[in-house]
Amino acid sequence: MNRVTSILGIKYPLVQGPMSWLTDAKFVAAVSNAGGLGILGPNAGQHTVTTSADETAQRMREQIKQVQQLTDQPFAVTLIVAGGSTSIFTQKILAVVIAEHVPVVLLNSLGGVDSAAYGVDPATMATLKAHGIKTVVRSLQPSLKDAQAVEAQGADIYVATGFDEGGTMPGGELGAFAIMPLIADAVQLPVLLAGGIGDARTVQAAFALGAEGVFVGSRLIPTVENPAADNVKQLIVDSTAEDLALFRTQPDYYRSLPTKLREQLIENDRTLPAAQAKLANAKLMGGTSGMRLGMLAGDFEHGYVSVGTGISMVHAIQPVQAVVDELMQGYPQA
Ligand SMILES: Cc1cc2nc3c(=O)[nH]c(=O)nc-3n(C[C@H](O)[C@H](O)[C@H](O)COP(=O)(O)O)c2cc1C
Structure with a gap:
């Protein structure tokens, strides 16, 4: 206790x-x-x-x-x-x-x-x-x-x-x-x-x-x-913290395992000034719809897979x- x-x-x-x-x-x-x-x-x-x-x-x-x-x-x-x-x-x-x-x-x-x-x-x-x-x-x-x-x-x-x-x-x-x-x-x-x-x-x-x-x-x-899609669970098991990429969005930052959408989010972060990158990425992520698509539906084209750095220990x-x-x-x- x-x-x-x-x-x-x-x-x-x-x-x-x-x-x-x-x-x-x-x-x-x-x-x-x-x-x-x-x-x-x-x-x-x-x-x-x-x-x-x-x-x-x-x-x-x-x-x-x-x-x-x-x-x-x-x-x-x-x-x-x-x-x-x-x-x-x-x-x-x-x-x-x-x-x-x-x-x-x-x-x-x-x-x-x-x-x-x-x-x-x-x-x-x-x-x-x-x-x-x-x-x-x-x-x-x-x-x-x-x-x-x-x-x-x-x-x-x-x-x-x-x-x-x-x-x-x-x-x-x-x-x-x-x-x-x-x-x-x-x-x-x-x-x-x-x-x-x-x-x-x-x-x-x-x-x-x-x-x-x-x-x-x-x-x-x-x-x-957990209701996450099976391919999301497997991706987490197969990944480590090294597979995560960080990008700016509103209000500050997010990170994701590799997906097609993540490529665009990283590209915006790399090429745009910070304030613009935040806006552009928040729009691309569509509120929490990028999370719904990526993590609940397992759509790695239109969504993202946001997890923390503790995933290296998941086997x-x-x-x-x-x-x-x-x-x-x-x-x-x-
Ligand atoms: C996919 C995902 C979605 C999350 N959504 C919310 C949310 O809607 N509201 C909230 O307060 N925290 C949210 N969090 C943060 C968690 O409540 C928690 O603080 C965080 O996951 C702890 O860090 P960890 O992922 O390293 O364990 C989310 C975290 C993840 C991974």
């Missing part, structure tokens, strides 16, 4: 990162049943985009109900809360979270872009606290001041994200080894490390750097229960339980 397991009511201090399109009810329940905390992310369980806030909330309600059928363990839902405001999408999902008694929420905030962006929307935090819902905060741009602001707001857990991660990467460009002790030394609340967790050694390194748990995304994609497609057990081998001794 440590502070993370007792706050969240879970066996292992391992939290699964939300991944757009790739964190559906079946997968999330598998993580929670394995002893970690599963989190439903954006577009959970979907294959199509909706621009309706009502439909988005209804889709999330169905996913929550499915998780509840598949596990009696705690799980979480992601809410996007940037600075001092929330969107109608966030408000509607929050209402569903309360109505369906979801025990934990992952708050996605902007973080240290500027002082106005530190911390999370105070009204959302107050509502969650009033309903006894635990809060894990992960900022797009983690920083010392953001962590302190989040702590002052009464969050339960903060996530320090290193540049090693998959998905949208922090513009601060600090690797996991730099960001983790920086934040852990500045706050009292428990901090999880996100970015580059690939095996038991990296979990133990996270603990050595001051983390009280790990926040894991890419390592959990090549699993039996097989395994059940979630086996991966979680392997990662947590050193716990509680760690």
Whole structure:
């Protein structure tokens, strides 16, 4: 037991990162049943985009109900809360979270872009606290001041994200080894490390750097229960961090394994001034549609495959339980 397991009511201090399109009810329940905390992310369980806030909330309600059928363990839902405001999408999902008694929420905030962006929307935090819902905060741009602001707001857990991660990467460009002790030394609340967790050694390194748990995304994609396409899972198994290429996009950077689309993204980054490259690449990536095509549908022509640098340690497609057990081998001794 440590502070993370007792706050969240879970066996292992391992939290699964939300991944757009790739964190559906079946997968999330598998993580929670394995002893970690599963989190439903954006577009959970979907294959199509909706621009309706009502439909988005209804889709999330169905996913929550499915998780509840598949596990009696705690799980979480992601809410996007940037600075001092929330969107109608966030408000509607929050209402569903309360109505369906979801025990934990992952708050996605902007973080240290500027002082106005530190911390999370105070009204959302107050509502969650009033309903006894635990809060894990992960900022797009983690920083010392953001962590302190989040702590002052009464969050339960903060996530320090290193540049090693998959998905949208922090513009601060600090690797996991730099960001983790920086934040852990500045706050009292428990901090999880996100970015580059690939095996038991990296979990133990996270603990050595001051983390009280790990926040894991890419390592959990090549699993039996993850909805990613089979060719994506195999590509991850067959690749190492050396196969990843970094390119600019909005807000800062992404990286991808080789695909046809990636060639264009790299070319833009190489040939255009930074601001133009960001715009051109964000357009090419089409919001999260490049991720849906590349990772959910396995279309290596029109999509990309975004993962973190921890993939060098992945050697097989395994059940979630086996991966979680392997990662947590050193716990509680760690
Ligand atoms: C394919 C992919 C999609 C992601 N999508 C999201 C997302 O929609 N929202 C979010 O907050 N984080 C997202 N992330 C970040 C993860 O939640 C997590 O922070 C990250 O994967 C941790 O680094 P790792 O991949 O090295 O384990 C995504 C990551 C990946 C790999």
